[in-house]
Amino acid sequence: MPLKPKTKPETKCVTAGIGQDQAYGAVTPPLYLSSTYTFPGFGEMGKYDYGRGGNPNRDALADAISELEGGAGGVVTSSGMAAIDLVLNLVPHGGLVLAPHDCYGGTFRLLLSRQEQGRFRVEFINQTKDTAPAEIRAKNPDLVFIETPSNPLMRLSDIAALSAAAHDVSALAVCDNTFLSPARQTPLALGADIIVHSTTKFINGHSDVVGGAVVAACADMAEKLAWWANCTGVTGAPFDSFLTLRGLRTLHARMDVQENNAIEIVQYLRGKKSVKSVHYPDGILAQKQQSGSGAMLSFELGAKSEDLKNFFADTGIFQFAESLGGTESLICHPASMTHRAMSQEDRDSAGVSDTLVRMSVGMEHKDDQLRALTTMFSNLQTAE
Numbered sequence: 043m044p045l046k047p048k049t050k051p052e053t054k055c056v057t058a059g060i061g062q063d064q065a066y067g068a069v070t071p072p073l074y075l076s077s078t079y080t081f082p083g084f085g086e087m088g089k090y091d092y093g094r095g096g097n098p099n100r101d102a103l104a105d106a107i108s109e110l111e112g113g114a115g116g117v118v119t120s121s122g123m124a125a126i127d128l129v130l131n132l133v134p135h136g137g138l139v140l141a142p143h144d145c146y147g148g149t150f151r152l153l154l155s156r157q158e159q160g161r162f163r164v165e166f167i168n169q170t171k172d173t174a175p176a177e178i179r180a181k182n183p184d185l186v187f188i189e190t191p192s193n194p195l196m197r198l199s200d201i202a203a204l205s206a207a208a209h210d211v212s213a214l215a216v217c218d219n220t221f222l223s224p225a226r227q228t229p230l231a232l233g234a235d236i237i238v239h240s241t242t243k244f245i246n247g248h249s250d251v252v253g254g255a256v257v258a259a260c261a262d263m264a265e266k267l268a269w270w271a272n273c274t275g276v277t278g279a280p281f282d283s284f285l286t287l288r289g290l291r292t293l294h295a296r297m298d299v300q301e302n303n304a305i306e307i308v309q310y311l312r313g314k315k316s317v318k319s320v321h322y323p324d325g326i327l328a329q330k331q332q333s334g335s336g337a338m339l340s341f342e343l344g345a346k347s348e349d350l351k352n353f354f355a356d357t358g359i360f361q362f363a364e365s366l367g368g369t370e371s372l373i374c375h376p377a378s379m380t381h382r383a384m385s386q387e388d389r390d391s392a393g394v395s396d397t398l399v400r401m402s403v404g405m406e407h408k409d410d411q412l413r414a415l416t417t418m419f420s421n422l423q424t425a426e
């Protein structure tokens with residue numbers, strides 16, 4: 043029998059939940075705001091009973107993200123941090139979590155705070171080193187948290203090697219796939235057990251929803267996570283899910299344009315004398331585990347830190363703001379913004395310097411983006 047051709051991810055995004063309305067034949071999925079559902083009869087349960095545990099809009103989004111990631115099931119949460127905290131319920135009391143020393147500041151703060159509470163222990167290691175798999179085996183953790191590319195330095199860790207090392211010591215391999223999204227990286231196919239997302243970023247793509255998602259490789263794990271999500275109440279709201287599914291439909295088209303713009307900007311920055319280094323995830327490991335390099339980049343200004351105020355004085359179409367993954371370009375200063383929750387010492391050890399600038403490249407025309415950047419550089423007092 044000839045094999046059925048596989049539906050492409052772009053098609054999955056566009057068709058998710060479409061044409062399934064039983065009530066009126068609505069093409070796009072209707073929004074179900076009801077917090078509660080009638081029981082069909084005494085002792086009988088319908089598909090839904092209460093909105094914390096299940097909702098059609100949330101399920102449609104969870105199914106779509108899970109399919110894109112190649113998972114067995116997913117849970118939609120109220121934020122990316124809620125998604126990460128949900129997964130941490132799987133760590134036994136007093137267990138050990140290994141996380142990257144340069145992970146997102148909010149993840150760093152959550153892990154440290156849970157450790158301070160006595161919930162589990164955490165150790166931050168440099169997962170980009172060749173010795174990281176051996177370190178994982180030696181430390182014998184319960185959960186290995188991977189974030190690649192890392193925020194804000196775009197360092198890459200080998201998902202397959204780290205996941206294999208985690209499995210050697212019966213630990214879970216969890217990967218934060220926020221920066222590339224399933225349009226550019228699918229960590230479950232590389233051996234990770236669980237994916238977390240801040241859907242606030244590329245998946246929604248329009249900077250108008252805060253949300254998160256967890257996808258598990260196996261059905262048992264997905265069920266366990268759904269149980270914890272209902273138990274702790276971290277599930278996402280119906281309207282947020284509705285908007286996020288709408289955003290997801292254009293994920294690949296957005297990523298294509300934003301990535302092309304990012305490549306132009308990387309070339310521009312690499313030619314600037316006042317830029318010491320440019321961080322963009324496009325090396326050998328990227329070719330092995332990614333299908334593209336995405337739209338996030340950061341760079342080290344050669345300027346003195348006193349000059350930063352001048353650089354950020356007129357950012358033009360680049361909004362001077364935290365977050366990432368929207369259609370609009372954003373520029374930020376990690377040390378005083380996204381990573382301010384880390385101490386100076388921790389930032390130093392992670393390599394997040396005071397002159398590091400991070401950009402989320404949007405869909406504006408590249409000429410306008412480059413013009414805005416040229417203005418920023420011209421405002422620097424330090425000579426080019």
Ligand SMILES: Cc1ncc(COP(=O)(O)O)c(C=O)c1O
Pocket residue numbers: 121122123124146148149189193218220221239240241242252253254365
């Ligand atoms: C890599 C990464 N993971 C998780 C989060 C947390 O997501 P949220 O802000 O949706 O809680 C962020 C937020 O910036 C992030 O950059």
